[in-house]
Amino acid sequence: MTEPEKADAVVIGGGIIGCMTARYLDNAGRKVTLVERDGVAAGASAGNAGILAFPEIVPIPSPGITWKAPGWLLDPLGPLTIRPGHAPRLVPWFWHFWRASFKKNFERGLSVQTELMHLAISEYERVRQDQALAPFVVNTGTLDIYDSADSFDAAVPDWTRKRKAGFNFHRVGRKEIDELQPGLAPQFEHAIYSESGLQISDPAGFTRAIAELLRMDGMTIKPATAVALEPTEAGARIRFEDGTSLEASTVVVACGAWSKKLAESLGEAVPLDTERGYNTTLPRSAFGIERQLYFNDHSFVVTPLKNGIRVGGAVEFGGLDLPANFKRSEMLLKLASRFLPGLSTEGGEQWMGFRPSMPDCLPVIDRSKAAPNVIYAFGHGHLGLTQSAATGRLVTELAQQKAPSISLENLRFDRFS
Ligand SMILES: Cc1cc2nc3c(=O)[nH]c(=O)nc-3n(C[C@H](O)[C@H](O)[C@H](O)COP(=O)(O)OP(=O)(O)OC[C@H]3O[C@@H](n4cnc5c(N)ncnc54)[C@H](O)[C@@H]3O)c2cc1C
Known part of the structure; x- marks a missing residue:
């Protein structure tokens, strides 16, 4: 039998969570190997909207949400769909989602998310000190747009929570909306403007x-598919699809929506599912876009990127294997052209990605019980880009046996059991 290869710290998954974690481990002096089956940024981290959504502290499972969902499901242009056939598999996930919406659980989720976001802000400040990465972080400001005075009023409690958590923004009417983003359809008279809104100009x-900076610094990128994990005396063993294996002192599971199987291989069940999201990236010339536009009543965004304008959002529950239904992208584009009448919808590139989603909309950042040198870092749902640097820091603190910067109690993998 051939001896397994040996490594120091192995990160499985080359999305933003894996790459950012590798960066923090490397900064802590670890010799990192990144294992990725499809090439760096092959998953959700390639096509997301690029928003550093620090103020998004209010958990989606909130009191009253379950009454709104049926209306969304019935609306063909609505923000939520469930692919027939996948529904039965979602029962446990929605059960936990429903429980997360209870007032007490919602308040806890809000406070955990707030703490995580404040860490995310300070860690992104550090990322911006890296001259090679700083140009990717741009301040365009965020305009949160509402269809009517009623829907704006309904959102006021959430904005009050955000203000209380230290986020700054102000209400704008039609005149200021026009100045901030010329060309919006005339019905939009109510919006919130966050001047400090940041985004990543090119998420992929x-x-x-x-990854490239780390590779130049000595990180190995191993193209392979991990299929199972096992504890060993000195760490953990990773088994690969091709029959080979690798032993490491620390293993980080950062496989996004695909992380569940690796946890299961250690006998650890996590209610991770995927919220599939759709978008279309149009040429930059499609519209004179000034900043991130979030159409709150329709749960989709239009963002200016370095090489295009991305129109996307929506949530589709359909698992990891069903083919994409690009009618979802077309519908979002149709809505966008109604809201931005001058938008040219020609020449776009459609994309679908798998958000790794936990029912309470909080990630898992935790040590495995079965193999304590395996650290889980997945389940960031709608906010993985935003929370990537904070995750890198927290995982590295776990790996280095240091006290974590924030409590990880509510980010445990077994919090639903
Ligand atoms: C439409 C859409 C818009 C979004 N907009 C935003 C936004 O504006 N702001 C924000 O913060 N977040 C946003 N998100 C969410 C964000 O994109 C995700 O939370 C984040 O990308 C998750 O990163 P990840 O590294 O965990 O997963 P991924 O990017 O999916 O990476 C996982 C990687 O693991 C690899 N992998 C999987 N299994 C294995 C295996 N067994 N062996 C080896 N490699 C494996 C995959 O190939 C993949 O490269 C959006 C998501 C979508 C879908």
Whole structure:
């Protein structure tokens, strides 16, 4: 039998969570190997909207949400769909989602998310000190747009929570909306403007740049598919699809929506599912876009990127294997052209990605019980780009046996059991 290869710290998954974690481990002096089956930034981290959504502290499972969902499901242009056939598999996930919406659980989720976001802000400040990465972080400001005075009023409690958590923004009417983003349809008279709104100008390029800087610093990128994990005396063993294996002192599971199987191989069940999201990236000339536009009543965004304008969002529950239904992208584009009448919808590139989603919309950042040198870092749902640097820091603190910067109690993998 051939001896397994040996490594120090192995990160499985080359999305933004894996790459950012590799960066923090490397900064802590670890010799990192990144294992990725499809190339760096092959998953959700390539096509996301690029928003550093620090103020998004209010958990989606909130009191009253379950009454709104049926209306969304019935609307063909609505923000939520469930692919027939996948529904039965979702029962446990929605059960936990429903429980997460209870007032007490919602309040806890809000406070955990707030703490995580404040760490995310300070860690991104550090990322911006890296001259090679700083140009990716741009301040365009965020305009949160509402269809009517009623829907704006309904959102006021959430904005009050954000203000209380230290985020700054102000309400704008039609005149200021026009100045901030000329060309919006006339019905939009109510919005919130967050002047400090940041975004990543090229999410795939950013993720690849992190990996490339690490590679130049000595990180190995191993193209392989991990299929199972086992504890060993000195760490953990990773088994690969081709029959080979690798032993490491520390293993980080950062496989996004695909992380569940690796946890299961250690006998650890996590209610991770995927919220599939769709978008279309149009040429930059499609519209004179000034900043991130979030159409709150329709749960989709239009963002200016370095090489295009991305129109995307929506949530589709359909698992990891069903083919994409690009009618979802077309519907979002149809809505966008109604809201931005001058938008040219020609020449776009459609994309679908798998958000790794936990029912309470909080990630898992935790040590495996079965193999304590395996650290889980997945389940960031809608906020993985935003929370990537904070995750890198927290995982590295776990790996280095240091006290974590924030409590990880509510980010345990077994919090639903
Ligand atoms: C439409 C859409 C818009 C979004 N917009 C935003 C936004 O504006 N702001 C924000 O913060 N977040 C946003 N998100 C969410 C964000 O993109 C995700 O939370 C984040 O990309 C998750 O990163 P990840 O590294 O965990 O997963 P991924 O990027 O999916 O990476 C996982 C990687 O692991 C690899 N992998 C999987 N299994 C294995 C295996 N067994 N062996 C080896 N490699 C493996 C995959 O190939 C993949 O490269 C959006 C998501 C979508 C879908």
